[in-house]
Amino acid sequence: MSYEYAKAPIDALSAERLAAQGLDFALVDTADREALTSWLQAESRGFHGGRLPQAKLDAQLSHVAHRRTTGVWDPDAPDAASPVATVSTWVTNLTVPGETSIPAWAVSAVTVSPTHRRRGIARAVLEAELRTAVSLDVPVAILTVTEATIYGRYGFGASVMSADWTIDTKRTRWIGTEASGSLSFVEPHSLLTEGYDLVERVRLLTPGQVEFADFLWERLLGFDGDPESAQTLRVVRYDDEDGELQGFATFRVVEVGDDFTKHRLDLRFLVSATDEAYSALWRFMLEMDLVSSISAPLRTIDEPVLWQLSDPRAVQRVGVREHLWTRILNVPVALSARRYSAPGTFVLDVSDDLGFADGLFLLTIAADGRASVYTLDGEAPDAAAALSLTVDDLGSLYLGGVSPITLARAGRITELRPGSAVALEASLRSPVTPWLSIWF
Ligand SMILES: CC(C)(COP(=O)(O)OP(=O)(O)OC[C@H]1O[C@@H](n2cnc3c(N)ncnc32)[C@H](O)[C@@H]1OP(=O)(O)O)[C@@H](O)C(=O)NCCC(=O)NCCS
Structure with a gap:
């Protein structure tokens, strides 16, 4: 894999916005051990972890080198070398229905120091990293979250659930x-x-x-x-x-x-x-x-x-929660990368506050489950089904684990023709329940 994303320049718009607050937004040189150590310690502190001992630092230092590691620094802080915000991104492969995968922009280590919270730093760096992904033609972004309240506003939708199971082994x-x-x-x-x-x-x-x-x-x-x-x-x-x-x-x-x-x-x-x-x-x-x-x-x-x-009651699904969040950046590329369970023709009217995925799209699924997707300039053709939805809801639907029927019933997506949600569900459904078995 090419690691060009690790060195892609910092997004100018966000750098300017942060500079207006006296803050420096920059890439960490991952070959610079001291700089990377400061960044890792700041990330650990951001998640309320302790100071990382040398053994943990060594394990991480040797492994994060290929990642894109960015930070925000406050030159007026007493310890100016320690970033006040961290974000790490890299290109990975995300499995999509049809036993195939799509390049995905993994976002991790999002922290802003409590000393600098709620000044728009997280927004600036997240928007910046999404723009960088778009500039590198990466069609989707993904993350796993500690808090479920943060990422919808950036167009991420919960797409994969996970469960914590306990089993009483003496009972069964x-x-x-x-x-x-x-x-x-x-x-x-x-x-x-x-x-x-x-x-x-x-x-x-x-x-x-x-x-x-x-x-x-x-x-x-x-x-x-x-x-x-x-x-x-x-x-x-x-x-x-x-x-x-x-x-x-x-x-x-x-x-x-x-x-x-x-x-x-x-x-x-x-x-x-x-x-x-x-x-x-x-x-x-x-x-x-x-x-x-x-x-x-x-x-x-x-x-x-x-x-x-x-005894199935020896098994408890104690915690079910959303785990992977997906952000569609390029609708035609993302939707045509996966396979579908039923043929159909759909008009999707997608709204995206950040503009990446905004538009009217025609999704045509053939009998073999492959799709072609086009951006429509004006009028939508008389398609069999049509829906309007936000990009975060499209992200939730993308992997086939969240039903458009449920989202329509919840009032999140709108059927522009009756029966569209049922038709879309039949096409999007994944025969294998989506699952992500790790945190990243
Ligand atoms: C979450 C965190 C990164 C936010 O950083 P921040 O710089 O204070 O956030 P911003 O000032 O840019 O706020 C961005 C938006 O997110 C909202 N927001 C920020 N933190 C939030 C939280 N914990 N819950 C809900 N909304 C939050 C803000 O209200 C703001 O909304 P708006 O842009 O729609 O007005 C920071 O509080 C943090 O580091 N927390 C601990 C680590 C963590 O939870 N990281 C997330 C990993 S998944």
Whole structure:
């Protein structure tokens, strides 16, 4: 992948706006260890984290170098080298329906120091980074959020839900299929390459997944500079009858209270290339001795394991919330990149306060699920279906996990012809429930 985005110039409009407040908006030279260290420490403080110890800094320093790292500095502050705002962006690949992917502008590390809050700094840098993505022809932007109230105003819509599951393992037994392969404990480093290849192999099966480049991948295996991770993370792999790796899980077993028979298993990550691997890994965890519960955060809302247990009420979906937010920057490119579940012709009247996706579009889906998308200059043709919607709602619909029928009922999107939402739902629906299994 070309990393030209990392060095693309800072957006002039926002730089000017911030300069009017006496602030410098600039790129961090990621080869400059000292500058990058200040930026990482400011990011940690922005999320109320502690000062990063050297081991964590080392882990991050070596991995964020390919990212676009921007900050805002206040030259009048006593520690002028420490940024008062941070944002990091990079180009990744986002899986869309149809087992294919689209380049996406990942946005992360958005912080503004509490000393400089509510002066428009976040708005300036976010708008700047979106304009930079557009200038580089990246058709969508994505992020995962700590607060769900911030990003709608920039045109992001919640597109992928995630669920935290807990399972009372003493209350249920396995009624799923038998697997014919084998399970083995391995040390995390043994999966650095083979595990990554597996994750990459299955990434295209689930809309909403992104490439786990560098730090995102290695921290899943406990290589995040945290001694606790290194000491307690366990890794189990599943190989099929031919000895091929088809899945693995990383987890911790944690003592709870003073009853040694009631440990909790905290699942960190479980990936499988086959249904057999999925079943084998879940069964392994469910039947583990001295464990009475499993906590599995950030899983898909549609876990097959629910149907593999004798008592479905042993399973609780404790937290369901939006996880991935999607921002369409180029409507024709984004809509024609994915595949659709039913043919149809739609006129979409999209409004976008930032102007990137504003317009009237004709989406024509062929019988094979491929689409062509054109910008309409004037009159919309007599299409079968027509809707008006904001760009954030289009972002919510994009991956096929949010229904236009629901958004129409909620009064968020408007049918310009009756029945349009039902028709659009049939086309947009993804056969695989969208899911993103990591934070970024
Ligand atoms: C969230 C944060 C980045 C906002 O920075 P900021 O510079 O104070 O924001 P701005 O002054 O540019 O405000 C931009 C807009 O967002 C709104 N906003 C800012 N923070 C908000 C919050 N926490 N909740 C809801 N709205 C918020 C503002 O009201 C403003 O709205 P408007 O432009 O429609 O009038 C900052 O408070 C922060 O760093 N928080 C802690 C870290 C964090 O939560 N980061 C988000 C990671 S997902």
